[in-house]
Amino acid sequence: MSAGGAPDASAPGSVRITVDLGARSYPVVVAPDAGAALAARVAQLDCSGAVVVTDESVGALHEARATGPLADAGHPDAPVIRVPAGEASKSLDAAGRVLEAMRRAGLDRRGLVVALGGGVVGDLAGFAAAIYLRGVDVIQVPTTLLAQVDSSVGGKTAVNLPAGKNLVGAFHQPRGVFVSTEVLASLPAGEFTSAFGEIVKYGLISETGLFEGLERDPAPALARDPRALTQVIATCLRAKAAVVAADEREGGARAILNVGHTVGHALEALTGYVRYRHGDAVAIGNVYEARLSAVLGLASDDLAGRVEALERRLGLPVDPDPFDPDAALVAMRGDKKAVGGRLRFALPCAVGRSEIVDDVSPETVRRVLAAG
Helix, strand or coil: CCCCCCECCCCCCCEEEEECCHHHCEEEEEECCCHHHHHHHHHHHCCCEEEEEEEHHHHHHHCHHHHHHHHHCCCCCCCEEEECCCHHHCCHHHHHHHHHHHHHCCCCCCEEEEEEECHHHHHHHHHHHHHHHHCCEEEEEECCHHHHHHHCCCCEEEEEECCEEEEEEEECCCCCEEEEHHHHHHCCHHHHHHCHHHHHHHHHHCCHHHHHHHHHCCHHHHCCCHHHHHHHHHHHHHHHHHHHHHCCCCCCHHHHHHCCHHHHHHHHHHCCCCCCCHHHHHHHHHHHHHHHHHHCCCCCCHHHHHHHHHHHHCCCCCCCCCCCHHHHHHHHHCCCCCECCEEEEEEEEECCEEEEEEEECHHHHHHHHHHC
16 A cells, blocks of 8 residues: 555554655555565565574564564575674674675675664664665664664665764665564563654654644553554654655655754764663754744744653653753764754644754754753
8 A cells, every 4th residue: 555545454453555666665564463574575575595684682582573584485594693782883893794794694686684673773784785785685674663663664774973873874775664563562661762752753744643642642652552553653654655755865855854853863972872762862852943943933932842741741851961052063063964064954843844944043053952
């Protein structure tokens, strides 16, 4: 079905979404267990061999969710490449080690990389697939809520540099994304909750019903109710699929997906990528950027209050540790979204509506950051 379609009747409880990119379109399946759909897709691709890239923590819990479907599709001996868990693995050094392991495994140009894990593994494995032999196929099997609602779809792959997040990367669309909601039962509480920073972002970009539904009653989603989570995940991914189909390489409209991220990425960079989970940093960014939008006259004064109130109910942080606004501005100017050092923001204007604003005054941003 298309990005706005209904649940797939062939698999009870599942939803199928298509990222429409012409000949490079691909399916996104959301189901309690998407293993059978993954196996069917691998068999359809008729690849010459496959490897799994995961991290040590995810591998210990969920490795069979990749190796089992690969065996069913004719690849019973697919090697597993494990990296240390955490943001430190999103580096050029880690990418080099993954590439060497792919070569030792004998992966050729018809090979397949299966990325099993959260956003770090998805970005790292996707980047390695993008540059290995000038590009091999990758399938995303996200195991965190944050990756399931956002980073697994869209083809952005990257690693970090000390100067900033995602500064080295490539657009490399997956051949499929397979979301098993069952894996969320084992996700640590903090990792689960932090994903709602990205979910709130989608509410601010376009999904008014999602935002207002969480305002009315966030309990089912927070309690990991399978039906509620499937609805939340599918809503976010439909929204992202539509944006990606319209602007695959962020030439314009796709930049709207960066709501909350300019401030969020700056906070991550200032704290060495160890203080904040990504979703938590985005949650803080959502609040600060709603305040900035009000100062610029783009949003009503009460928008930031609504965002802050919802995020508190969801258990998200809204107040960062003390930080230097001038240092944050330096980080923002070095962010990949900046153009010629000028600040560019995707700013929420209302629930369900955001816009891209170029050349925002640094002094205005500094004033908002300093006000807290």
